[in-house]
Amino acid sequence: MPTTPHHTAGGVPIATDQPSAAPPRSFLISVVLPCYNEDQVLRRTHDRLVRALHDLPHEIVYVDDGSTDGTWPLIQQLADTPGSVVRGVRFSRNFGHQAAALAGLAEATGDAVVLMDADLQDPPELIPSMAELWFKGWSIVSARRATRHGETQLKKSSAYLYYRLLARLSDQPVALDTGDFRLLDRKVVDFVTSLGEKELFLRGAISWTGFPETSITYERDARGAGTTKYTLRKMLALSRTGILAGAASLPLRIPTYLGAASLLGAGAALARGSVRRAAPLGAFGAQSLACGVLGEYLLGVFRQVQGRPPYLVMERTESSHGTTAKASAALVKELA
Template sequence: MLQERRVYDNRRPVLGVVVPCYNEAEVLARTHTRLTRVLEGLTGFEYELIYVDDGSSDGTWAVINSLAGERCSVRGLRLSRNFGHQAACLAGLRESVGDAVVVIDADLQDPPELIPELAALWRDGWSVVSARRRSRDGETLFKRASAYAFYRLLNSLSDHSLALDTGDFRLVDRELVALLTGVPDKNLYLRGAVSWFGLPETSVTYDRDARQAGESKYTLRKMLALSRRGLLAGSVAPLRLSTYVGTAVLTGGCAAALMQRNARLLARPGAFGAHAIALGVVGEYLHAVFRQVQGRPDYVVQDRLGCADRPATVTSAPPSRQSRKERVAL
C-alpha cells in the first residue's frame, strides 16, 4: 500500500462521477437515486454528477433534464448522435472538473455503493482504482466466457499489462484525466490507455449484478468492434500475423512437397489464404490511420444542462487545480 495521502488546504476535494447513457430511460431514475444517496453520504468530498446522453432515441434526455434541474451538482451532456460508449465516457471526462473522476454505467450492473471504497483508495495515493468483476450475474455463458478469454488474450498480446476482468467502472485521478483527454488518438480505447500511462494502479473486486431494467446495449457487433479496437490499439501482434501465417504456410508447403511430391495442391490455397489474411490485417491498420488523419472530433455536443454558475467547461486537456506535488503530502 502506498504511504502517501492526499490532503487539501481550505477545501474538500471534488469527486466527479460520469454516467454514459444510451436508451436508459427505464432505469435512470433508480440509478440517480442510488448514486446521490452514496455521494451525499460520502464525507470529506464535494461531488459532481454528469450524465452523458449518447444519442438516445427514447426519453433518456428528458429524464436527464429533470434530474439536472434538481440541484447544481447534477449536469447533463447530450451528444448529437450515437458515437459509442467510449466516446461518451471521454466526453464526460472532458466535462468533469473533479479532482478524481469515477466512470460508471447507468444500468446498475456496477454498484454505486462501491464508490466510497474507490475514493478511499484514491485518498491513500492511488492514481487509478479499478473495479474488477468477480462474478457476472445475469449474463449468458457465451458472454462470460468470451469476456474472460478476451481480457487474457489482450493482456498477453499487449505491449503493457492490463487490468483483467475490468470494464470502464473505475476511478481515475485528475492527472490521468488530463493525460487521457489530451491524447490525440481517434477511437481511443480507454481501458487500455488507462494502464498504458503506468501511474499507480490498484483494484477492488465485486460481484456484478444483472441489469435492473431494459436490455443490454452492447450487441455482439458492438462487442466485436470494441475488441477489435482494443487489439489494434494495444498490440502490434495482429500486424505480425502475416509473418507468422506466411512462415506456417511456407513450412507446410515444404513438408507437403517432401511427403506427397505434389506441393501445388496444398501450397496454392494456403498461399492465397495467407495473402488474404495479411491484406486484411494491413487494411485494419490503414483504416485506423485513415480515421486518425481525418482529424474529425470524437463526438459532437448538442446540448448541455447545468447551473449557470457551474465551473467552466474544461478543455481537452484540463489543468489540475493544484499540481500533484502540492496535492500529495507524505
C-alpha cells in the same frame, strides 16, 4: 458485497504498502455516466448515486449518447433537482459508449473522476471505498468483476477469454476482468483526454499510462431495467479496437510469421514430392488474413488522418441551484 483490494500498476500486482498519502484538505469527485436509452432506470441510478455520494463533495455528469427515448428530458429534470450538482451533455447522434465516456471525462471538473455505467450493473455504493484508496495515493482504482449476474454463459466465457487474449497480445499489462468502472485521478484524466486518438480504447489507454493502480473486487449485478445496448456488432468492434490499440506490434508482424511458415511448409511439401490439394486454399487463407490485418491498421490510419472529432455535442444542461465551484468552495470553508 465484497470489496477486496488488489493493488496493481498497469494491471501487474505490486506491493500493497505503496503508495500512501494524506487525504486532501479539499476535493471534488466527478461521476461520469454514459447513457443510451436509459430512461427506465436512470432515476433509480441517480437516487442511489446521491445517497452513496452524500458525504463526498461531488458532481454528476450524464452523457446522452444519442438516445431516442426520454433519457435527455430526464437528465434535464435531474439537473433541476436540488441535492446534487448535475451536468448533462447531449450528442447529436449515437457515437458509441467509448466516445460518450471520453466526452464525460473531458467535461468533468473533479480532482478525481469515476466512470461507470448508468444501468446499475456498476454499484454506486462502491465509490466511497474507491475514494478512500484514492486518498491513500492511488491514481487509478479499478473495480474488478468477481461474478457477472444476469449475463449469458456465452457472454461470460467470451469476456473471460477476451481479457486474457488482450493481456497476452498487449505491449503493456492490462487489468483482467475490468471494464470501464474505475476512479481516475485528475492527472490521469488530463493525460487520457489529451491523446487525440479517434478510436480510443479507454481501458487500454488507462493501463498504458502506468500510473499506480489498485482494484477492488465486486459482484456485478444484472441490469436495473431494459436490455443491453452492447450488441454483438458493437462488442466485436470494441474487441477489435482494444486488440489493435493494445497489441501495437504483434499484429503488424503476423504477415511475416505467416509468410515464413508458408515457405517452410512449401519446402517440406516439395521435399516429400507431394502437394496436398488443401495447400492452395491454405495459402489463400493466410494471404487473406494478412491483408485483413493490414487493412484494419490502414482503416485506423485513415480515420485518424480524417481529423473528425470522436463525437459532436449538440446540447448541454447544468444545475441552476449550484455549480461545482460553489460546492468545492463550501467544502474548503467547512474544513478551514
